[in-house]
Amino acid sequence: MSRFLTEEQELIRKVAREFTENEVKPRAMEIDKANDFPFDLHKRCGELGFLGVLFPESVGGLGQSFTTACVICEEIAKEAPGFAISLFVSMAAPTFMLAKPELAMKYVPDLIAGNKVCCTPITPPEGSTNHAEWGVFGKRDGNDWVLNGTKLYITNTRAADIFICLGLTEDYQMGCWIVEKGTPGVEDNHVERKMGCAGNNSGTYVFNNCRVSNDNFIVLNMEGDVGGGNALCASVALGCAEGVFAKTLEFVKVRTRGGKPLATKQAVSHRLARMYAQIEGGRSMLYEATRLVEEGRLQEAKILINASKYTVTEMAVDVARQCVQLHGGMGYCEDAGIARYLRDAMGTTIADCTPDLHLESIAFQLGCPEAEMPC
Ligand SMILES: Cc1cc2nc3c(=O)[nH]c(=O)nc-3n(C[C@H](O)[C@H](O)[C@H](O)COP(=O)(O)OP(=O)(O)OC[C@H]3O[C@@H](n4cnc5c(N)ncnc54)[C@H](O)[C@@H]3O)c2cc1C
Numbered sequence: 598m599s600r601f602l603t604e605e606q607e608l609i610r611k612v613a614r615e616f617t618e619n620e621v622k623p624r625a626m627e628i629d630k631a632n633d634f635p636f637d638l639h640k641r642c643g644e645l646g647f648l649g650v651l652f653p654e655s656v657g658g659l660g661q662s663f664t665t666a667c668v669i670c671e672e673i674a675k676e677a678p679g680f681a682i683s684l685f686v687s688m689a690a691p692t693f694m695l696a697k698p699e700l701a702m703k704y705v706p707d708l709i710a711g712n713k714v715c716c717t718p719i720t721p722p723e724g725s726t727n728h729a730e731w732g733v734f735g736k737r738d739g740n741d742w743v744l745n746g747t748k749l750y751i752t753n754t755r756a757a758d759i760f761i762c763l764g765l766t767e768d769y770q771m772g773c774w775i776v777e778k779g780t781p782g783v784e785d786n787h788v789e790r791k792m793g794c795a796g797n798n799s800g801t802y803v804f805n806n807c808r809v810s811n812d813n814f815i816v817l818n819m820e821g822d823v824g825g826g827n828a829l830c831a832s833v834a835l836g837c838a839e840g841v842f843a844k845t846l847e848f849v850k851v852r853t854r855g856g857k858p859l860a861t862k863q864a865v866s867h868r869l870a871r872m873y874a875q876i877e878g879g880r881s882m883l884y885e886a887t888r889l890v891e892e893g894r895l896q897e898a899k900i901l902i903n904a905s906k907y908t909v910t911e912m913a914v915d916v917a918r919q920c921v922q923l924h925g926g927m928g929y930c931e932d933a934g935i936a937r938y939l940r941d942a943m944g945t946t947i948a949d950c951t952p953d954l955h956l957e958s959i960a961f962q963l964g965c966p967e968a969e970m971p972c
Contacts, residue, residue, distance in 0.1 A: 643711020674836025734764025
């Protein structure tokens with residue numbers, strides 16, 4: 598049993614591992630190539646309880662912690678990091694609705710059952726954390742809000758039924774508006790071709806006088822926010838590194854040079870040893886951070902989540918790059934299914950928050966003058 602997990606979390610890991618091996622692995626290459634949202638796998642994640650892992654039992658969830666959510670994402674990312682990115686958005690985004698119980702009761706059960714898909718339009722053209730330059734997204738008009746603005750790089754765009762939009766109000770509060778697909782004033786016909794993290798029809802929405810009832814509005818209080826999205830993104834990166842490492846370890850034990858496996862060459866075996874150490878270091882850091890969240894030590898958790906998202910995602914890029922190299926020409930060909938891990942690992946460094954901005958946030962928490970807290 599892992600030193601980080603409870604017996605229950607280990608059981609959930611086992612379910613996630615079996616699902617990944619039996620149902621995700623055979624589809625992983627196709628998901629990456631086609632870039633279509635795998636509705637059937639999303640539905641299975643609902644049936645297995647994964648989508649409701651962070652929700653209380655009162656709305657049909659499993660009432661589990663961030664650690665459990667990370668374990669699930671980590672397992673799935675071993676075979677399909679792009680799908681795991683989509684999954685973490687589906688797991689985490691609806692938690693904003695818990696601030697308004699009537700909204701949670703209305704939307705969450707269908708989302709966590711996998712009957713519906715959500716997305717989180719947040720990033721405007723001015724920059725995702727550049728709040729000082731953000732325009733007003735939502736203006737109050739009677740009992741409605743009128744939304745205007747462009748949101749980019751949105752995971753799950755074309756598949757989504759429910760858009761959980763974040764932006765500024767006229768009095769510069771961070772607001773969250775729940776918009777149903779088909780609401781007039783949302784143009785969603787632009788699909789983006791991301792470098793990796795395929796399988797979620799990522800794209801852009803343009804909001805043009807989109808009218809939403811005040812019932813579907815929440816003022817976000819980010820005070821208790823420890824950066825759960827960043828922890829989940831780090832868990833995808835961890836699984837991505839583990840998945841490509843396992844495939845590479847297998848490969849260098851059978852690929853020969855001069856009649857002996859590549860793994861007998863010290864230059865290779867030491868690379869493997871270094872990668873193992875990098876992965877285990879990342880794992881310790883991430884699950885220590887989620888343990889701190891569980892213990893309610895939020896300030897300590899926040900800085901460690903920033904540090905682990907920075908460390909684990911950069912580590913995943915480094916590990917994936919080395920694994921491509923160790924596969925030689927085959928690694929550089931998409932058909933081997935190795936190169937996609939490098940593309941996906943790059944995505945984890947940018948999704949949610951970038952490496953330099955994590956460093957900025959850590960510097961802020963260390964008390965460095967003039968540092969900001971963007972993530
Ligand atoms: C796989 C993936 C999935 C995504 N999913 C979603 C989604 O579902 N919804 C959504 O809204 N967005 C999504 N995004 C967008 C993502 O959150 C943003 O791209 C990311 O947060 C960076 O913001 P930006 O693109 O605006 O870059 P910018 O903020 O413009 O940053 C550009 C560069 O400048 C650097 N920089 C900025 N400020 C500073 C500073 N003060 N000091 C030093 N360096 C600085 C950054 O580190 C970065 O390297 C996704 C992106 C990816 C890759």
